[in-house]
Amino acid sequence: MSIYSFDKKECLNRAEQLLYNADVASLRYACLELRQCIEAIAYEKFKTYQKYILEKELNTWQPKRVFDFLRQVDPLSIEDYKFKVYKQNDDESLGECILERDHVTLNKRHIGKDYNKLGSYLHTPTIKQQLNYSEKHKNLREFLKTTIEELRPLVDCCFDTNFGEVFTIECESCQKSIPLRKEGLAIKEKFSCLDSSCNMQYQVLDISEDNELIYEALHLNVPCSCGETNKININDLESLYVFNCTCGKKHFLKKDWFHNEQ
Ligand SMILES: [Zn+2]
Ligand SMILES: [Zn+2]
Structure with a gap:
């Protein structure tokens, strides 16, 4: 396992290990690993539609921006669902199921409230904030534990789809292409x-x-x-x-x- 790895599973495993340590500093490092885990999940998903994005944007997008974009082009890619593939019989009726997978991904809270909360532990608190810092830390271990449990099935999910049919319109202001989904607007x-x-x-x-x-x-x-x-x-x-x-x-x-x- 490389310490430089930003693989979603390795980030989550490191966060889990840090949680076993009893010291407070380890919890802060676990926040960092979990934040990077959320980013890794979002960026991996993003890769399936990366061709529609300007290169300069790739450096700046955080998970919420990635998911807003995916909602615009393929809302199914950010939903939880069961994916099944059936064989078609000779008479065109549905045959046996040959593939079955659960697609699970980040929800709105993960990329919003949780992501920001994890980030709030990564900076030195102001002098005033330091007065109540023990209060802020009180439920951190429990929050990290719950977040790790929630993210575990997501990092184990090994497939992404890009079923969205995309077309583009030209922006009236900058003349660049704006990708949109064909169905369901x-x-x-x-x-x-x-x-x-x-x-x-x-x-x-x-x-x-x-x-x-x-x-x-x-x-x-x-x-x-x-x-x-x-x-x-x-x-x-x-x-x-x-x-x-x-x-x-x-x-x-x-x-x-x-x-x-x-
Ligand atoms: Zn003028
Ligand atoms: Zn524009």
């Missing part, structure tokens, strides 16, 4: 450009009978006196948002900047 569902420097948000308006997707970008159109219309991603807006038009003029958007009547 819902009206009002939101999706986003995967380039983090753009991150333009979109919403599904309708899906025609011949399966054509009708969508709109969720942006504000801000006109400039030069004639240019600036498209501002509503996700970028803060209480005071400042941007420069391509002509160089500075624009300020202040809260309440958005009015929507329904």
Whole structure:
């Protein structure tokens, strides 16, 4: 077993070993191993759809971002389900089952609350936090034990699927490709450009009978006196948002900047 390994199973095994040690410091190292275990599970799954992602994004995505992306292209890949393959008889009826597997993966809590909680033990607490640090550590061993038990079947799961049929649309803002699943998009569902420097948000308006997707970008159109219309991603807006038009003029958007009547 290499200490440099980021294999999901080895991370989990090391976390389990650290838990047997009685000292508090070992528990912190177990947090690190479990966090890396969650990352390893997410990245392994990610590899099946990696070709749709810009290379610069690969360095920055954390598990939650990976799962948001997988939800956009193949929601089945992030669900627990039983996978069975049947033989087809000569008369086309269903024959014997020749393969049966359980697909289990991380849930929302693992990549959200648990992942963040594990991370919170990896930094030196502030002076004020140190006053109550023993309280913070009180249930840590139990939490780690439960997390290890929950992750064990996930690291033992030895198959991933990429059944999602993917098509792409062009981002109106950065012109890069946005991958989407062909089936199962819902009206009002939101999706986003995967380039983090753009991150333009979109919403599904309708899906025609011949399966054509009708969508709109969720942006504000801000006109400039030069004639240019600036498209501002509503996700970028803060209480005071400042941007420069391509002509160089500075624009300020202040809260309440958005009015929507329904
Ligand atoms: Zn974009
Ligand atoms: Zn301008």
